[in-house]
Amino acid sequence: MKHLKLLIILIIACTITSCYSVRLRNINGTPQPDPFSNRDDYYRGMAVVELDTVIKINTTSKDFTLLIKESDACESGKLNMVEYRNTFGGLLLNTITFGKKRKVKIKYVCEKKSN
Template sequence: MKQIKYSLIMISLCILTSCYTVRLRSVNGTPQPDPFSDRDDYYRGMAVVEIDTVINMKLTSKDFTYLIKESDNCESGKLNIVEYRNTFGGVLLSAITFGRKRKVKIKYVCEKP
């Protein structure tokens, strides 16, 4: 009975420590506004672009580059806020596929043009 209890505690600690969010924000510039946004979180009144995808990488590649261009979503092509979220499911997918597939959740706000 003690072993089951300790195992459950260790599994829950692993799950909780593998979930985190990193947010980077520029000191210069202002975020691109979105007057029609109805968000109540940190991004209230900002035009947020959300990406939730799985990246396929080769075993030999060490990094991945996602290009952000000038478009309707990002008029200036410059970033003001970037948020990267890591979840337990993403860590599990990466571990099972030996790092070839990575689940990515990114939110970013462009600078005002």
């Protein structure tokens, strides 16, 4: 019974510590506005692009680069804000596949296009 409680506490501790998000913001730019956005969170009034995908990395590669291009979602092609979120499921996938697959949850806001 004591071992079961210890195991449950250990699993809860790992779950809580493995879930975090990091937000990076440029203070010199203006975020691309979205007047039709109905968000009530930090990104209220901003045009947010959300990516929730699994990326595959070769065992010989050490990094992965995501290219942001000029498009309808990002008119300027410049980033104003990026948020990276790590979850327990992403950590498990990374561990089980020995780092070959990583679950990525990214939110980014582009800079307003200057005239």
